Amino acid sequence: xxxxxxxxxxxxxxxxxxxxxxxxxxxxxxxxxxxxxxxxxxxxxxxxxxxxxxxxxxxxxxxxxxxxxxxxxxxxxxxxxxxxxxxxxxxxxxxxxxxxxxxxxxxxxxxxxxxxxxxxxxxxxxxxxxxxxxxxxxxxxxxxxxxxxxxxxxxxxxxxxxxxxxxxxxxxxxxxxxxxxxxxxxxxxxxxxxxxxxxxxxxxxxxxxxxxxxxxxxxxxxxxxxxxxxxxxxxxxxxxxxxxxxxxxxxxxxxxxxxxxxx
Numbered sequence: 001x002x003x004x005x006x007x008x009x010x011x012x013x014x015x016x017x018x019x020x021x022x023x024x025x026x027x028x029x030x031x032x033x034x035x036x037x038x039x040x041x042x043x044x045x046x047x048x049x050x051x052x053x054x055x056x057x058x059x060x061x062x063x064x065x066x067x068x069x070x071x072x073x074x075x076x077x078x079x080x081x082x083x084x085x086x087x088x089x090x091x092x093x094x095x096x097x098x099x100x101x102x103x104x105x106x107x108x109x110x111x112x113x114x115x116x117x118x119x120x121x122x123x124x125x126x127x128x129x130x131x132x133x134x135x136x137x138x139x140x141x142x143x144x145x146x147x148x149x150x151x152x153x154x155x156x157x158x159x160x161x162x163x164x165x166x167x168x169x170x171x172x173x174x175x176x177x178x179x180x181x182x183x184x185x186x187x188x189x190x191x192x193x194x195x196x197x198x199x200x201x202x203x204x205x206x207x208x209x210x211x212x213x214x215x216x217x218x219x220x221x222x223x224x225x226x227x228x229x230x231x232x233x234x235x236x237x238x239x240x241x242x243x244x245x246x247x248x249x250x251x252x253x254x255x256x257x258x259x260x261x262x263x
Contacts, residue, residue: 014112015140016086019204023087029200030089033067036200042161043069045237046128049230049255050159054079058123061151063111063144064131068094068104075102079124082117084109111135111144120153127160130253133208138190138218141208145222152260158224159257165193165209167234167252185211212248215256224258 006012006021016024023029037043050070054060057078062071065083067090075081081104083094091106098104109116111127112135125148135141148158165185168174177195178185184192193214199205219226231243234252247254 013086013110015110015135015137015144017136017206019202019206020086020134020136023199023202023205024085025087026202027089030067030087030093032200033090033093034069041235042129042232042237045232046070046159046161046255047073050074050126050128053228053257054124054157054159059121060124060126061117061122063125063127063148064129064134065094065106066090066129068097070126070128071104072097072102074124075104079103081105082107082122084111084114086110111147112140113143114147114151117151119150120156121151123153123156125152125156125158127158129161130163130207132160133162133193133210134206135208136206142218142221145218145224149223149260154260154262156260157227157257158259159255161253161255162210162215163207163234163253164248164251165211166249167209168195170234170252188214210254212251212254215254219256219258223260225261226256226258228257230255 006018012021060074060079061082061084063084065071065085068083071081071083071094083104083106085091085108088108091108094106132141132144135144152158168178181192193209193211194206195209196204196206216226231240231247231251231254232238233240240247240251
């Protein structure tokens with residue numbers, strides 16, 4: 001099921017445009033999700049990165065959980081998990097898959113407004129597969145990061161994934177898009193990395209592709225301290241060779257681990 005039309009712009013939730021509203025209200029996407037992404041290299045790479053770093057069970061929140069690939073795995077490892085998504089159908093799929101076997105609470109919420117969650121409730125937070133980039137507008141993305149900071153306990157850790165805007169240099173269509181966006185990129189416009197596409201049948205979907213300096217600034221503005229960066233390539237999602245060398249240009253994206261400072 002998909003609703004016929006979104007509400008007027010002034011009634012859309014913060015950080016949500018009409019296309020993202022359609023995405024969140026198209027039920028077939030939840031039904032297709034697991035098969036659509038089966039064996040996706042980024043899904044395998046980010047799972048390995050998370051599982052090797054988040055070792056000791058503690059309260060975990062999955063911000064943009066989809067059908068629960070991370071939330072369910074961590075719950076099965078003994079982590080008390082809150083799984084959050086804007087899509088009710090995604091959360092219904094999570095609940096079906098979880099059954100009564102794991103400690104997992106699905107919550108429908110806007111990542112810019114997590115007031116239902118108490119301050120300092122979580123030891124871990126996840127924002128994977130460019131979830132942050134789906135939030136519209138830099139103010140909304142920064143607010144979502146600030147909310148992640150708020151609900152993490154002091155010393156709590158956030159893992160997130162973001163795409164690199166310069167990955168578009170790898171193909172002719174991407175290079176043409178970069179040429180058109182170059183003035184905005186040079187001038188540092190906040191929407192310079194917004195790329196529009198038809199995604200899984202939803203027209204005009206936008207994802208924000210980050211510049212590395214921009215991502216660093218947004219994390220630090222939210223009060224989060226970067227601990228580790230995995231620059232990954234856009235095809236195999238493996239850490240690039242010589243990762244310290246020009247990764248802001250060479251990487252297809254990043255998996256970033258950050259912490260809410262203890263003080």
